[in-house]
Amino acid sequence: MRIGILGSGLMGGKLGTIFARAGHDVVFSYSRSEKKLERLAKSAGRHALAGTPREAAQGADALLLAVHWSRLDDVFEQAGDLSGKVIVSCTLPMNENNSDLVVAHTSSGAEELARRIPAPRVVGAFGTVPSEVLFDVFERRRRRERPSLLYYGDDRRAKKVAASLIADVGFDPVDAGPLRIARYAEPFTLLVAELAYERKGGPRLAYRFERFR
Numbered sequence: 476m477r478i479g480i481l482g483s484g485l486m487g488g489k490l491g492t493i494f495a496r497a498g499h500d501v502v503f504s505y506s507r508s509e510k511k512l513e514r515l516a517k518s519a520g521r522h523a524l525a526g527t528p529r530e531a532a533q534g535a536d537a538l539l540l541a542v543h544w545s546r547l548d549d550v551f552e553q554a555g556d557l558s559g560k561v562i563v564s565c566t567l568p569m570n571e572n573n574s575d576l577v578v579a580h581t582s583s584g585a586e587e588l589a590r591r592i593p594a595p596r597v598v599g600a601f602g603t604v605p606s607e608v609l610f611d612v613f614e615r616r617r618r619r620e621r622p623s624l625l626y627y628g629d630d631r632r633a634k635k636v637a638a639s640l641i642a643d644v645g646f647d648p649v650d651a652g653p654l655r656i657a658r659y660a661e662p663f664t665l666l667v668a669e670l671a672y673e674r675k676g677g678p679r680l681a682y683r684f685e686r687f688r
C-alpha cells in the first residue's frame with residue numbers, strides 16, 4: 476500500500492518506519508523540519524520518501540494521522556481534499572499540556588475528526604499504546620502470542636486496511652466496533668499512559684485481551 480504520514484513525530488515517525496520496513500510505500504510529512512523528514516525517510520529505507528502533507532495524501536491508500544489535536548486544522552489545510560480517504564488516526568483530543576481529554580463521554584476525538592471531513596473513512600487505531608513499544612512489537616511479530624490493539628470505525632473497507640496495518644506492525648487487531656467506541660478507547664489511553672509513564676516498569680508497554688471458551 477501507499478501510506479501518507481501526516482505528523483512525523485514520535486508516533487508517525489515510528490509507525491511510518493515500520494510500515495516502510497514491512498514493505499509499504501511511505502511518505503513522511505508534516506514536521507517543522509524538512510531535514511528531519513528526509514532523515515526519517517532515509518533511515519526507513521528504499522520504500523520511504525519525505526514530502527508535503529499534500530504529496531503524502533495524493534494517491535495514498537491510507538493516511539496515518541499523528542498530530543497534536545491543536546494542529547488538526549493546519550494539517551488538514553495543508554493536506555488538501557481528504558474526502559473519501561482512509562484515515563487511520565492515533566490522534567487524541569488532548570489539551571495543550573497533554574494532561575486531559577478536551578472531548579469525552581458524549582463524543583470523541585475520532586468522531587469529531589470524522590465530522591470535519593466529507594465522506595469520512597476514519598478508523599481509530601494505534602492511539603492506545605505508547606510510541607516507545609512500537610519497535611519492540613515489530614521485532615517480536617513472529618512470536619505466536621501477540622499484544623492486542625483496538626481499532627474502531629464505521630467504514631468496513633477502511634477497517635480492513637487498518638487491521639492489515641495493525642497486523643503488519645505485529646499486533647493482534649481487535650475490532651472494537653463503530654467509531655463511537657472511541658468514547659471508551661480514548662479515556663483508556665490515559666490509563667495506559669498512567670501505567671507507562673507514572674508507574675514502575677517504563678513505557679515499553681502493550682496490552683493483551685484473552686477470550687476464554
Ligand SMILES: NC(=O)c1ccc[n+]([C@@H]2O[C@H](COP(=O)([O-])OP(=O)(O)OC[C@H]3O[C@@H](n4cnc5c(N)ncnc54)[C@H](OP(=O)(O)O)[C@@H]3O)[C@@H](O)[C@H]2O)c1
Pocket residue numbers: 482483484485486487505506507508511540541542543544546565566567568569601602603604605606607664
Ligand atoms: N507519543 C505517544 O506515545 C502517543 C501515544 C498515543 C497517542 N498519541 C497521540 O498521537 C498524536 C501524535 O503524538 P506524537 O507523540 O507523535 O506527537 P509529536 O511527537 O509531537 O509529533 C507531532 C508531529 O506534528 C508535527 N508538527 C508540525 N507542525 C507543528 C507545529 N506547528 N506544532 C507542533 N507540532 C507540529 C511535529 O513536528 P516536529 O517533527 O517538528 O516536532 C511532529 O512531526 C497526538 O494526538 C497524541 O496525543 C501519542
